[in-house]
Amino acid sequence: MRKSQKTIAWVVYRMHTQGNNTQPGGHGVVCEQEEWDAMERANPGYYTLVRADIESETEAENLARATSGFVATARGSRLASRA
Numbered sequence: 001m002r003k004s005q006k007t008i009a010w011v012v013y014r015m016h017t018q019g020n021n022t023q024p025g026g027h028g029v030v031c032e033q034e035e036w037d038a039m040e041r042a043n044p045g046y047y048t049l050v051r052a053d054i055e056s057e058t059e060a061e062n063l064a065r066a067t068s069g070f071v072a073t074a075r076g077s078r079l080a081s082r083a
Helices: 032-043 058-065 075-082
Strands: 010-016 024-032 049-052
Touching: 010 032, 010 058, 024 032, 024 058, 032 049, 049 058
Parallel strands: none
Antiparallel strands: 010 024, 010 049
16 A cells, blocks of 8 residues: 655745845745745745745746746857867
8 A cells, every 4th residue: 555645835936135025036936835834924925926836846946937037048058069
């Protein structure tokens, strides 16, 4: 008989810019749903939720990058081909 595995949900939120507690910054951050719940209990409304209940960490990381203005480049692969 299999042991039941705990399903982990992921959250993406934005941190406030340093020194400004009213405007969200450009940093998308990923954490587990339980961590987000604890953060919200400790400081309600301090962080800006982007999306909750994400099924995979990979999906959450991609969303965090997309919402922060991150643009992936192929620079690394071009440099490797020159070597």
